[in-house]
Amino acid sequence: MARDTVIGLVGKPSSGKSTTLNSLTDANAKVGAFPFTTIDPNKATGYLEIDCACARHKVSDLCKPNYGYCRQGKRGVPIMLLDVAGLVPNAHLGRGLGNKFLGDLTEADCLIHIVDVSGTTDAEGKATRGYDPLQDIEWLQDEIFRWILGNLMERWPSVVRRHRATKSTTLETLRQQLGGYSANKQLIAKALDLLPGLQPLQDWDDATIQKVVRSFMDVKFPTVLALNKMDHPDADKNVSKIILKYPKSKVVLTSSITEVLLRKLANQKFIKYDSGTEFIDTIDDLGPESGLKPLDDKLRNRIENIRDLVLYRFGSTGVVDLLKAAASLLDLVPVYPVRNIHNFSGGSGNNVFRDCVLIKRGTPVINVARKIMGDVTIAAIEGVGGQRVGEEDTVDVGKNDILSFKIVPGGGN
Numbered sequence: 001m002a003r004d005t006v007i008g009l010v011g012k013p014s015s016g017k018s019t020t021l022n023s024l025t026d027a028n029a030k031v032g033a034f035p036f037t038t039i040d041p042n043k044a045t046g047y048l049e050i051d052c053a054c055a056r057h058k059v060s061d062l063c064k065p066n067y068g069y070c071r072q073g074k075r076g077v078p079i080m081l082l083d084v085a086g087l088v089p090n091a092h093l094g095r096g097l098g099n100k101f102l103g104d105l106t107e108a109d110c111l112i113h114i115v116d117v118s119g120t121t122d123a124e125g126k127a128t129r130g131y132d133p134l135q136d137i138e139w140l141q142d143e144i145f146r147w148i149l150g151n152l153m154e155r156w157p158s159v160v161r162r163h164r165a166t167k168s169t170t171l172e173t174l175r176q177q178l179g180g181y182s183a184n185k186q187l188i189a190k191a192l193d194l195l196p197g198l199q200p201l202q203d204w205d206d207a208t209i210q211k212v213v214r215s216f217m218d219v220k221f222p223t224v225l226a227l228n229k230m231d232h233p234d235a236d237k238n239v240s241k242i243i244l245k246y247p248k249s250k251v252v253l254t255s256s257i258t259e260v261l262l263r264k265l266a267n268q269k270f271i272k273y274d275s276g277t278e279f280i281d282t283i284d285d286l287g288p289e290s291g292l293k294p295l296d297d298k299l300r301n302r303i304e305n306i307r308d309l310v311l312y313r314f315g316s317t318g319v320v321d322l323l324k325a326a327a328s329l330l331d332l333v334p335v336y337p338v339r340n341i342h343n344f345s346g347g348s349g350n351n352v353f354r355d356c357v358l359i360k361r362g363t364p365v366i367n368v369a370r371k372i373m374g375d376v377t378i379a380a381i382e383g384v385g386g387q388r389v390g391e392e393d394t395v396d397v398g399k400n401d402i403l404s405f406k407i408v409p410g411g412g413n
């Protein structure tokens, strides 16, 4: 079966990685059990917020996910997060357990790079003022680049000899060399497609090899830049600088500390807060019948500051948008496998859309069936209304995204 999507969180010490991870993993709700097969201390479950199919079909009252949550059509789909801790400059040389962390990175399908955009921590995470966070973005890219390039160059003469002797294609040879980074053939082909007019592999000079490694990095490690600590007064100028330098990058402004604080205040019943929005309500707004606790002046001022400096300026704390940005880089679509295609239930009981999996847009439905059902023989695939869906038809949002797989009795294991 295909493995689950993994999003890696990276960032230098004190950039706010733990705070961000906390705000991503606490869904502030009673949620289903851990859905993933591997349980690893560096892994955690985040919740990608999507518009659930239950709203489209007006059955939100019956929507009860097996994993994650659904609140009036806003569904949190579990997604695996990997904490790639301990990356320091020169990790590729083995500094500070560097190679282990770079190794962990290969498991990720996408990275979220937490950047301290306030410039109040230096390259190693020590307190300072006026540090240029552009350096952190360049440093991380450079670290990964030098690691992959170093591994490849070490073997390059023998790679070329073997390539010639076996008359392999460029794709086959690179597949052998780069497959270890959890990269399949399609991914490597995509990296090569980005470089039209490439010479045959045996003629590559150093500059061409470097170009290929850069292209491979772009497809293997698509990266969301989380510009964290946006609440800090020094953040603005750094944000502009980064956006100017990286106009094509997916950038999300975050204040994860604000998100953590707001959730805490909501749990303590001082405020009503919907994560991902700019709205917080207090007893002053909703009255004593709201059941919220009264505020003292200090807390009232603090909440006013959060409204002014973060929520009204930026629209939200940004944290919910991080996983949405990662899912959009990976082009993931929520797909709902159901037992009963007519009432969307799982077979027993009335609850609907019990399961939801994230699948790359454009994937043929037969591959979705294999991912979900494993090694069984599929007799037929049905879509909404009980219509037959062709095996090679592809999934998209609102198209072939609610599916029922009919299995041949006794077919497979």
Ligand SMILES: Nc1nc2c(ncn2[C@@H]2O[C@H](COP(=O)(O)OP(=O)(O)OP(=O)(O)O)[C@@H](O)[C@H]2O)c(=O)[nH]1
Pocket (backbone or CB within 6 Å): 011, 012, 013, 014, 015, 016, 017, 018, 019, 020, 125, 228, 229, 230, 231, 232, 254, 255, 256, 257, 258
């Ligand atoms: N102003 C501001 N400070 C933040 C924000 N997020 C985190 N911090 C502060 O930055 C410091 C470092 O945060 P952590 O989450 O511990 O950072 P880390 O990257 O996990 O650090 P290590 O554990 O050393 O790797 C803490 O003092 C946080 O309170 C934010 O959004 N705004």
